[in-house]
Amino acid sequence: MDHKHMNLLVFSGDYDKALAALILANGARDLGMSVTMFFAFWGLMLLRDPAKMSLEDKTIYEKMFSAVTPQGPDQLPLSRMNMSGIGKYMLVEMMEESHTPQLADFLQGARKKGVTFYACKLSLEVMGLKAEELLPEVEVLEVKDYLQDAVKADLELFI
């Protein structure tokens, strides 16, 4: 699988979908594939560094939005059965019981294994997020850059 390439467009900001995306990314790297993850819209929440949240140079809506949306992997809700956090708490407990790493662990794994992280420029602008608020290795790219990478990939998914 050495010359195979996977491209994931991560639109979702749900804990379980981000988990699926990162499990795929880790697995593909373990098989020797190259992996690009392009984060857009809610997917950007996963890449936020909680320690770097800034409200400077933001409009009122952008400040509100920054404050009420999740900051980093631990704050993402479930795509269903979240039930104000109870369902997510249960799922995380069940993951611990079955000795499954948590979302933050899979994120660290993907970073160590050389998964390439891109953030969508347009999404950052719309949501009022700045590149400095994200993990340091994230590069900001445009939609056309995503398309050029995805078209050449052997496996492309919208998550």
Place this chain on the structure above:
Amino acid sequence: MDHKHMNLLVFSGDYDKALAALILANGARDLGMSVTMFFAFWGLMLLRDPAKMSLEDKTIYEKMFSAVTPQGPDQLPLSRMNMSGIGKYMLVEMMEESHTPQLADFLQGARKKGVTFYACKLSLEVMGLKAEELLPEVEVLEVKDYLQDAVKADLELFI
């Protein structure tokens, strides 16, 4: 990128997901790619022409369904944080502040740039929608037509 083809299956009827799909479609056309969008289930709501809503020849369920589901791009809700429309209002305001075109603009762009729009025949029947209620250039196709186009594409996504 001239001989590359993108096929999007748009299942979702959410404002933000439709926005993502249309941004990809516009971007791919700008790069010279050919683009097919196949709309199924909730995705059909984007293609409804609000001026052409009809209740004729519909069963009671179909009439109710036609009335309570979104009619056209402006009425689509957000996939999350919609909060009875408050979250969507905020997002649309933030898009205006950052001078991003709205969903309806991206839809017009895709139409002008020659994106091909297909509607799923089975979905229309199930949801009690008629081809005459959709944008005029939308062609109604079957699932097997979608599959034949998607299999040949260089990039296929389910949105």
Place this chain on the structure above:
Amino acid sequence: MDHKHMNLLVFSGDYDKALAALILANGARDLGMSVTMFFAFWGLMLLRDPAKMSLEDKTIYEKMFSAVTPQGPDQLPLSRMNMSGIGKYMLVEMMEESHTPQLADFLQGARKKGVTFYACKLSLEVMGLKAEELLPEVEVLEVKDYLQDAVKADLELFI
């Protein structure tokens, strides 16, 4: 289309999305394509056999989770407008009116037509489900097996 292969990663446990996945699977088999469906997370709910639900050897969280999550195709909710089941009831009624087969029928069709069903090992562990609780022909595979199949496919979707 005889030598074409479709690979679907079914993450969602929603009635309408499962319907879309199974309509695609049936259609692809009708065209002579080979089809693999890999079920992960909520997608596993579709494969549960209601008659085989077991609470043995499960932790408290796993028992709760098994009890409150859907068991088999008929219990899946809609991805939107579910409205405590009213929206789903309407959709199922409209499907009957337009003589569309139900989700369980498309599932039986896919089984008869030779669609290959795989369940994600990690997801089963996290959710506390056992292979014996699923339809008998479902084989349990790891993420790397999914990736090896998907990379070779002509059409891969994340649903």
